[in-house]
Amino acid sequence: MRSLAALGIALAAATAAAQDEVYLKVTTPGLSRVVIAVPDFTLRPGTDPAAASTLLGTLRADLGETAVIGLVSPENAKLVVVDPANPTLTRQRWRAVGAQFLLDGNLAGAGSQLVLEARLWDLTSGEVAFSRRFQGTIALAATMAHTLANELVHLFTGRPGPFLSRIAFVSDRTGAKELWVMRWDGSEEQQLTRYNSIALAPAWSPDGEWLAFTSFLRGSPQLFILRPTQEYLKVLSALPGVNSSPSFSPDGKSVAFATGADGVTDIFVVPAAGGPPERLTHTLGISTQPAWSPNGRQIAFTSNAGGSPQLYIMDAEGTNLRRLTFEDTYADEAAWAPDGITLAYTTRVGDRFQIATLDLRTGARTVIPGPGNNESPCWSPDGTVLAFVSDRTGSRQIFITDPTGHPRQITTRGNNIQPAWVAQVQ
Amino acid sequence: MTTPQCGRLLAGVLLGVVLLAPACAHRQAVIAPEPQPATAPAVTAPPSPGQTSTTVAPEPTITPAENPEGEIKSAELPADIEQLNKAGYLKDAFFDTSKSELRPDARDALAGDAAWLKQHPSVKITIEGHCDERNTEEYNLALGWRRANAAKDYLVSLGVPASQIATISYGEERPFATCHDESCWWQNRRDHLVITAR
Numbered sequence: 252m253r254s255l256a257a258l259g260i261a262l263a264a265a266t267a268a269a270q271d272e273v274y275l276k277v278t279t280p281g282l283s284r285v286v287i288a289v290p291d292f293t294l295r296p297g298t299d300p301a302a303a304s305t306l307l308g309t310l311r312a313d314l315g316e317t318a319v320i321g322l323v324s325p326e327n328a329k330l331v332v333v334d335p336a337n338p339t340l341t342r343q344r345w346r347a348v349g350a351q352f353l354l355d356g357n358l359a360g361a362g363s364q365l366v367l368e369a370r371l372w373d374l375t376s377g378e379v380a381f382s383r384r385f386q387g388t389i390a391l392a393a394t395m396a397h398t399l400a401n402e403l404v405h406l407f408t409g410r411p412g413p414f415l416s417r418i419a420f421v422s423d424r425t426g427a428k429e430l431w432v433m434r435w436d437g438s439e440e441q442q443l444t445r446y447n448s449i450a451l452a453p454a455w456s457p458d459g460e461w462l463a464f465t466s467f468l469r470g471s472p473q474l475f476i477l478r479p480t481q482e483y484l485k486v487l488s489a490l491p492g493v494n495s496s497p498s499f500s501p502d503g504k505s506v507a508f509a510t511g512a513d514g515v516t517d518i519f520v521v522p523a524a525g526g527p528p529e530r531l532t533h534t535l536g537i538s539t540q541p542a543w544s545p546n547g548r549q550i551a552f553t554s555n556a557g558g559s560p561q562l563y564i565m566d567a568e569g570t571n572l573r574r575l576t577f578e579d580t581y582a583d584e585a586a587w588a589p590d591g592i593t594l595a596y597t598t599r600v601g602d603r604f605q606i607a608t609l610d611l612r613t614g615a616r617t618v619i620p621g622p623g624n625n626e627s628p629c630w631s632p633d634g635t636v637l638a639f640v641s642d643r644t645g646s647r648q649i650f651i652t653d654p655t656g657h658p659r660q661i662t663t664r665g666n667n668i669q670p671a672w673v674a675q676v677q
Numbered sequence: 678m679t680t681p682q683c684g685r686l687l688a689g690v691l692l693g694v695v696l697l698a699p700a701c702a703h704r705q706a707v708i709a710p711e712p713q714p715a716t717a718p719a720v721t722a723p724p725s726p727g728q729t730s731t732t733v734a735p736e737p738t739i740t741p742a743e744n745p746e747g748e749i750k751s752a753e754l755p756a757d758i759e760q761l762n763k764a765g766y767l768k769d770a771f772f773d774t775s776k777s778e779l780r781p782d783a784r785d786a787l788a789g790d791a792a793w794l795k796q797h798p799s800v801k802i803t804i805e806g807h808c809d810e811r812n813t814e815e816y817n818l819a820l821g822w823r824r825a826n827a828a829k830d831y832l833v834s835l836g837v838p839a840s841q842i843a844t845i846s847y848g849e850e851r852p853f854a855t856c857h858d859e860s861c862w863w864q865n866r867r868d869h870l871v872i873t874a875r
Binding site for chain 2: 428449451452465467470471472492493495496509511513514515516536537539540553559560581583584597602604626627668669
């Protein structure tokens, strides 16, 4: 933020000042953005210009989406006079318009091949902070950009970037509830199931290889596991009951889910590779929506054992059961942040659903109010962003919100619910 | 949906009146065809074993009820399962918000269902548990399961063989009415009894 203030003084330009205010508004205190300049790449002869344009456009769009990286505004970038004979002077000019880092890219290629050499200059020290070489076909230009953007986010946050991440969800746009998957920003929607039945509750394996979900495909609800890249489907549980709400253990070896005979619903665990399910809870009413903690040691879930649906937690073996929520009239759909400290969940305020968070160290509860009903929170793999479902526009749609709480609608067709976010699909 | 009429008829059920005619049709408020005349009275007159021995003048109206197996009456039921369901022999049970306990009106409806099922032992039913939209999808799936089994348990307690009854939960996935207020929600908080075999 200091460098942005300096920028305002150095340029004293109306455009620059306006740009500053935009940055300040979307940046919460204590969460500073790193400002990176991404000028046009140098193209060696033979490089496919369309692929180069895709790569640079995708990279700038990705970096512009992050909460941790800010791009030098186009207005300020125009003020920089590039001196090819004196790169050091050019870098100083980028620093003068507020850039802390400069991404220097060289593209080469022949035929369908594309090679990107990227260097990130730390403009404060004058050193190269990061250097990478990517090689692939021109068809992978966007993937190359996403991969580079992910590495930059990782460099500045220590967490994986979201740019190759996918969100699985349930959509009724075809007339039946089917599983779909899309890129994290809502683009590239793909239909995964065509069962013309009811599909619910998608949950990714941590490696993005498998998707567990509930389907009424064979009449009564059963728990299935699907390999999206290979159209491979198998049944994980056909026990009596609802067979719903799968959640993978962090090692990917087990799936917690909810089912039970005779009207009771309890938490069970089944090997992801198939095998006999083991019952973890012995409640008399409803225990459902298990959510495995990131360290694998605990499972949060919803139970109505106390009268209304509330969040509970237990060790992964079913021991040390205790209640987590006391201030809510309704608490459901627990979702662990990757840090293992914060739970997002669905609460009820008045007669509407709202997203809330619970800090497990302090017990502090925070409601994130929004228009309409807001439910089914789901963390981005890096834990900086929440996806959730809202009916604020009249139909039920998936939104993502940045750490400042600013929401963006990413689905439009039909009703779209139950987002499940994974870093990368294998 | 002819919601208000449906509501008034339900109020009748609340008073303990077992209606002879198909009362509150299920999804569509279709005026149901009259059941076979011989079948209808049977609903109110369970078989009485002592009846046959001492009466000088046999009651002329009671005929099918004397068949303990119920086979003849099954034959008189509409052959088509869909028609059978539309005829409204079985009444649904309705619930309070987020509850799976049977209300008095639900018990009355199910008592009538139990009597009819015992007279038609070849009939098989599925009890579908349904919910309004005011819980999350997956909680509602569990709630609907509880509702369906609450009705099954009650029917079994009234003497209906458990083998006649299957249960399933649809949660909030198959609403009967789709608006977003109580005028629709009460209709969706129900056990819907569906005949699957005659």
